[in-house]
Amino acid sequence: MPNYDQSRIRNFCIIAHIDHGKSTLADRILERTGVMQLRDMTDQVLDSMELERERGITIKSKAVRMTYTARDGQVYELNLIDTPGHVDFTYEVSRALAACEGAVLVVDASQGIEAQTLANVYMALEHDLEIRPVINKIDLPSADPDGVRQQIEDEIGLDAEGCPLISAKQGVGIDDVLEDIVAKVPAPQDDLDAPLQALIFDSYYDNYRGAISSVRLKGGSVRVGDRIRMMSSGREFDVTEVGAYLPLGYAPKEALRAGEVGYIAASIKDIADIHVGDTITRADKPAAAPLPGYKPVLPMVYCGIYPADGGDYEGLRDALEKLRLNDAALSFEPETSVALGYGFRCGFLGLLHMEIIQERLEREFDLDLVTTAPSVVYRVVKTDGSVVSIDNPTNLPPVQEISWMEEPFVDAQVITPQEYVGAIMELCQDKRGTFRDMKYIDGGRVVLSYDLPLNEVIYDFFDQLKSRTRGYASFDYELKGYVRSDLVKLDMLLNGEQCDALSIIVHKDRAYARGRSIAEKLKDAIPRQLFEIPIQAAIGGKVIARETVKALRKDVLAKCYGGDITRKKKLLEKQKEGKKRMRQVGSVQVPSEAFMAVLKMD
Amino acid sequence: MSALALYVHIPFCRSKCAYCDFASYPHREADWTRYFAALRAEWRSWLPELADREVGTVFLGGGTPSLVPVERIEELLADVRAGARLAPDAEITMEANPGTLTLEQLRRCRAAGVNRLSLGAQALDDRLLRRLGRIHTADEVRAAVWMARQAGFDDVSLDLMYALPGQSCEDWRRTLDAAVALVPEHISAYSLIVEPGTPMADWVALGRAVLPDEDEAIAMQREAIERLERAGYARYEISNFARPGRMCRHNLVYWQRGDYLGIGCAAHSLLGGVRFENPRGLDEYLSGARRLNAHRLSRAEAMEETLMLSTRLCCGMDLRAYRAAFGVDFFETHRAALDRLAALGLARVEDGFLRLTREGMEVQNAVVLELID
Numbered sequence: 012m013p014n015y016d017q018s019r020i021r022n023f024c025i026i027a028h029i030d031h032g033k034s035t036l037a038d039r040i041l042e043r044t045g046v047m048q049l050r051d052m053t054d055q056v057l058d059s060m061e062l063e064r065e066r067g068i069t070i071k072s073k074a075v076r077m078t079y080t081a082r083d084g085q086v087y088e089l090n091l092i093d094t095p096g097h098v099d100f101t102y103e104v105s106r107a108l109a110a111c112e113g114a115v116l117v118v119d120a121s122q123g124i125e126a127q128t129l130a131n132v133y134m135a136l137e138h139d140l141e142i143r144p145v146i147n148k149i150d151l152p153s154a155d156p157d158g159v160r161q162q163i164e165d166e167i168g169l170d171a172e173g174c175p176l177i178s179a180k181q182g183v184g185i186d187d188v189l190e191d192i193v194a195k196v197p198a199p200q201d202d203l204d205a206p207l208q209a210l211i212f213d214s215y216y217d218n219y220r221g222a223i224s225s226v227r228l229k230g231g232s233v234r235v236g237d238r239i240r241m242m243s244s245g246r247e248f249d250v251t252e253v254g255a256y257l258p259l260g261y262a263p264k265e266a267l268r269a270g271e272v273g274y275i276a277a278s279i280k281d282i283a284d285i286h287v288g289d290t291i292t293r294a295d296k297p298a299a300a301p302l303p304g305y306k307p308v309l310p311m312v313y314c315g316i317y318p319a320d321g322g323d324y325e326g327l328r329d330a331l332e333k334l335r336l337n338d339a340a341l342s343f344e345p346e347t348s349v350a351l352g353y354g355f356r357c358g359f360l361g362l363l364h365m366e367i368i369q370e371r372l373e374r375e376f377d378l379d380l381v382t383t384a385p386s387v388v389y390r391v392v393k394t395d396g397s398v399v400s401i402d403n404p405t406n407l408p409p410v411q412e413i414s415w416m417e418e419p420f421v422d423a424q425v426i427t428p429q430e431y432v433g434a435i436m437e438l439c440q441d442k443r444g445t446f447r448d449m450k451y452i453d454g455g456r457v458v459l460s461y462d463l464p465l466n467e468v469i470y471d472f473f474d475q476l477k478s479r480t481r482g483y484a485s486f487d488y489e490l491k492g493y494v495r496s497d498l499v500k501l502d503m504l505l506n507g508e509q510c511d512a513l514s515i516i517v518h519k520d521r522a523y524a525r526g527r528s529i530a531e532k533l534k535d536a537i538p539r540q541l542f543e544i545p546i547q548a549a550i551g552g553k554v555i556a557r558e559t560v561k562a563l564r565k566d567v568l569a570k571c572y573g574g575d576i577t578r579k580k581k582l583l584e585k586q587k588e589g590k591k592r593m594r595q596v597g598s599v600q601v602p603s604e605a606f607m608a609v610l611k612m613d
Numbered sequence: 614m615s616a617l618a619l620y621v622h623i624p625f626c627r628s629k630c631a632y633c634d635f636a637s638y639p640h641r642e643a644d645w646t647r648y649f650a651a652l653r654a655e656w657r658s659w660l661p662e663l664a665d666r667e668v669g670t671v672f673l674g675g676g677t678p679s680l681v682p683v684e685r686i687e688e689l690l691a692d693v694r695a696g697a698r699l700a701p702d703a704e705i706t707m708e709a710n711p712g713t714l715t716l717e718q719l720r721r722c723r724a725a726g727v728n729r730l731s732l733g734a735q736a737l738d739d740r741l742l743r744r745l746g747r748i749h750t751a752d753e754v755r756a757a758v759w760m761a762r763q764a765g766f767d768d769v770s771l772d773l774m775y776a777l778p779g780q781s782c783e784d785w786r787r788t789l790d791a792a793v794a795l796v797p798e799h800i801s802a803y804s805l806i807v808e809p810g811t812p813m814a815d816w817v818a819l820g821r822a823v824l825p826d827e828d829e830a831i832a833m834q835r836e837a838i839e840r841l842e843r844a845g846y847a848r849y850e851i852s853n854f855a856r857p858g859r860m861c862r863h864n865l866v867y868w869q870r871g872d873y874l875g876i877g878c879a880a881h882s883l884l885g886g887v888r889f890e891n892p893r894g895l896d897e898y899l900s901g902a903r904r905l906n907a908h909r910l911s912r913a914e915a916m917e918e919t920l921m922l923s924t925r926l927c928c929g930m931d932l933r934a935y936r937a938a939f940g941v942d943f944f945e946t947h948r949a950a951l952d953r954l955a956a957l958g959l960a961r962v963e964d965g966f967l968r969l970t971r972e973g974m975e976v977q978n979a980v981v982l983e984l985i986d
Contacts, residue, residue: 017786541957541979564827565834567977569803569852573622574867575881576922583921586982 017270019085019200021601023143024092024107026131027117028124028485034177036117036188037093039555041258043185044077044089063165066113069569074213074272076255076262090272092212105210106287110227110272111419113141113196116169116187119146120146120154123162123456126426126487129252141196144171145188150178155410156577166452199270206298207231207239209267209275209291214282214336220252222279222336226291227272229302236267242288244275247294248277260435282336284382290540310342310358311419311490312365312385312390312469313402313513316372317354319379320591321602323351330376331355334368341368346403350512353605356403359385360425362469370445379592381603382513387465388415390493394463404514407500410551417467418518425476427484429455434479441475442467443518464518465485503533504547504554508597512606527556534558538606544599616669616700618866621652621689622877624679624895627713631746632774634808636879637676638892644899646978648877651899653692655876660696663874668697670704670863673727679709681746683718694726696699701778701864704862706731709851711757712715712749719764727909729768729861731799737791737960738784741952743778744822748813751791766861770799776830777805778813778822785833793844798859802837803852804830831975851974868922870915886910887967912939921981924960943967964977 020601027033038485054087075091094107108114114135118128144163144426146156158177163171175191177184188551213225233239237250254263255273267273279285288303328345335341344356357366365385389401392414401407423444425435429451436446439461448460457545463472468488476484501522503513513533517525526548537560548556625645626637671693686707693699706729707722719730736742737751749757754771761769769790775785792800807814807824816822825833838848848853850868853861866873875882878898881890889907892898910918916939923930935943944951944962951967954960954963959973959980973980 231772541954541959541976541983563802563976563979564831564977566803566977567851569806572616574873574875574883575879576867576918577881577890577923580918582978583917583981583985586978587985590982 015268015271015536017203017268019087019092019202020089020199020270021192021193021196022090022092022270022272023113023115024094024111025115025117026094026128026135028119028122028127028131031117031119031122031125031128032179032459033117036115036145036147036177036185037091039179039182039185040089040189041075041077041092042182043189044079061403071156072262074256075258076272077600079189079193081594082190083193086555087193088271089189092196092272094239094354097302098289105138105357108135108138108140109210110212111138111140112199113143113192115192116142116144116163117147117179118144118159120156120159121151122195123159123176124166124426124452125153126424126485126562129167130487141190142167142169143188143195144169144174145169145191146174146176147179149176149429150181150183154198162452175351179259188326201228201269201582202230203269205230205234205269206296207233207291207293208295208298208302209388210302211231211285211287211289211291211371214285214287216282216333216336220276220473222276222282222285224275224285225256225272226267226275227460228267228269230269230298231293231296232266232268233275233291233293239275239291240294240297241284241286242290242292242298244284244289246284248279248284250275250277252276258387274477282333285336287336309490310340310360312359312361312387312426313356314359314365314385315346315348315351315354315383315403316343316357316369317348317351317381317383317512319381321352323378325377327372327380330372330378331357333376338368340364348383348405350594350601351383352594358402362473381512381606383606384515385469386516387419387469389419389498389516392417401516404500407512407516415495418496418498418513420462420491420494421465421468422489423461423486423488424466424493425459425486427457427459427480428451429457430461431480432457432483435459435476435484438472438475438479440462440472442472450529460598463488464494464496465490466518498532499550502549504530504545505533505537505596505601506542506601507547510596510601512594522550523555530558534560535600537601540600542598616667617663617697617926618670618672618863618871618873619668619693620672620674620700620863620873620875620877620880620882621656621678622674622676622875622880622891623681624676624878625680625868626675626677626747627680627710630962632805632807632811632813633667634811635676637894638699638895641895644895645681645685647899648895649681649689651978652877653689655903656689656692657696659876660873663697665698667700668703669700670866671699671706672863673705673707675708677710677713677733678707679718681711683721683725686722686727690725690727699726702739704729704768706861706863708729708733709757710749711754713931714757714760716760716763718759719766723765727975728766728772730766731770731772731801731861732757732761732797734792736777736780736784737788738780741780741788743835744779744904745774755795758797767798769797770801771797773797773800773837774800774805775833776825778816778824780833782829782832784837784880786836789837793840793846799861800839800841800846801853802834804834824883834975835885835971849927851977862892865926868926870918870922876884886915887945898946915939916941917985924967924969924977925974927968929966932962932967947984954980954983955985 025033025037051222074092079087079089081087090111114115146159148154149156149577156218160171163169175184207279208230209226209228211224211226216221218222233253235250239250240247252258252263254261262342292298318324331343340360343355346356347353369382373380386402391399391401393412394414428433444463444464445459446461450458452458476486498516498520499519499522501515501517502509530546530548541563544560546558547554594604624636624638626639628639684733705727707727710733711748734754736749737754740751774794807817843855845856848854849860872884874884878891879893880896887907889904892902892905932943958970960969969980
């Protein structure tokens, strides 16, 4: 890119339902534009997090600059901002969209439109993006590009006539996508002469450069040596480096200008000084107002996260702080549990978000964690008329102080092939859902709308939906509001001692079944000890289920052969290690895994 | 300085038993001579370090020491005698497979100084012996004991195994009674441990061998204790029983953490607070590797080992000796756990010793774990 020319910049993202081939298309585009040599290519280049590759999903947004010589002979600067596809990461998507003018909508030629396709499209429309549909996986035998094209026109109202038909996997049609972007995605129209306004859409820490902001310049320019100001905090820094991203590194430049996407490094030691959604301006010539930020997001699901080794509390806090820096949707505050010691109450957007955070903590920070059962936020109206929000069952006021309780409901949409409608209705019924609406869309598919209690959704709804529809149904939900409900606190007692970390709030009609199932799981998860351990599930002191862990009978090495005691020592070391992972609940040793075993469904 | 215990590993077998994961090598007859030369050289290399340290016990273990030509044993023991000061009352044990013995061979071993014979009987039940892959029959065990007596052995031990696949409590009773009928001085009764990588482990995994459950295994262990004690064999360690004065002095050294030197492949040593071992592989040993993983035990490790090993013994852990060695009063530092264990009937402190009860010994690992900080 020899000269700065805003009319030749295209900032775009790719949006898709999970598994429709977004990351593969991104890989092909990188290859085609030559930023990645074929030999450097691994699958899902942009998904550098180990976790992302394993799960085949994109979690954090990333931005890459490419140059592309189009059929009109002009050289264009393409900025691809990668976005996550799952509903839990809507917030991340929204951040990425704010940096773009256009979005490539990837739709699977055999699956067609699914719940997250719609959710992403609506979000892109909210950001006034030019949406360019692309039909992928046309190489599959079950591909129906014409049907899907019709569906895009009918259900989303996009003009899909002549949209690129591609196979990202086989590298077919990639040029068509690039040409379409160049031709149809508008160039940015930002004012180079205005005061600097750089929207921070991501941040992270680099060992050499310090804390780095990923930015989209909506006005003005920034260069090395400039003094910049964070508009929310007023804190100022000197710019040490600016540039664009390559898939596997940095391309420093002397300046970033209006319309461009790139990074700013300014010897910022503490990543907490960078707030995603904030606007960076220049100290000497500040902008009058910041760009509109992001909607703050409210966590919907909470759980306790504790270090498996009690000594790791500080490490866990540092790790959570690092993750929160570029994941504003994650919230946490310290809490203590009698059984688990010191840890944190963490809030998440949904179950997948929770799982991803847990896995990132374990992998990226090498932490060993104990997690308690996820809980939603309940509203408790007390007899004195006050209202409290409860995200941890342990904090529920005594029964006699409670007037009534309310639980959050979601507005849920399930898109499914017609033959599973019965199974889904049964499932929603089981989950205390209220049927609202059923619409036929096309090709024998149906959109079912239900009001569902969120605490049932976070229990095993996804798993059940998947197994009952053999993975064919897709699901999306948003918070609707609070509804008065007959809820009780279910406690678990081990050898007569209540274990706070195992308490849950549950609908009265579900309490018996849940109590029995948790008792059974604990029975399998708690190893036999030197004495017999009764496990009881109780509501308000009344026992509703009971299991027993029998006392250990035989645990001894028969022989220490020929003075070789290494085996015996190894066994002892292993047992000592295991003991470290045990939590003391009264007289009972409970392995960390037991706290999580109760979360696992049958 | 206390006497040294010397262990010599002879890693040769005619065939490998189904449960065996020891360092033992069938079909290596071609290496026997070379191995014994290496063994004797290793012994000689120790002599300067041992100076005139008295050797109190010698144990020729395997493998199958009785498989090799008796000349090898004679030469070896002659070397031991020539190099070190052997105590006048030294206990010299040789392990033997009942299927490999002749009277002549036993006479020569006895003449060479072997005064204790440990016979790997395992079961007095031909059906079970075949299953285990043993190369001998029950009658050969009887013949071996008779020959040992003829050869002048007045200290004979039988190794037995229980909790075998397909073994009933009744089968085990019969083996115990048959063993007692042979009037050995000492009996070891080991619960089978299925080791990963052995044919036995595969059989169990495939369901071709079904192990007795935990309750049955415990019942068999209790059966052994009762029958043997009634017959005059006192239990002195988790798996070991002896007539008065016939405990295996060599093995006691391991449990009491005395000094022992192991030579030969896979042999382990504890000398002056340092643990080390020879390579497990025969070829590595033959190519000269020695004294691997030398590790000076920390005070904490020594304390843990003391607890772990001495609580295997019926006489228990000597609390006064513990305080003398480590400067801490175990009873005081572990009072809460000891009270808990006493209340559960698993351990008690009496006459200055920490002893596990019969029930405590059945779960010795878990009890030790309770007592480790």
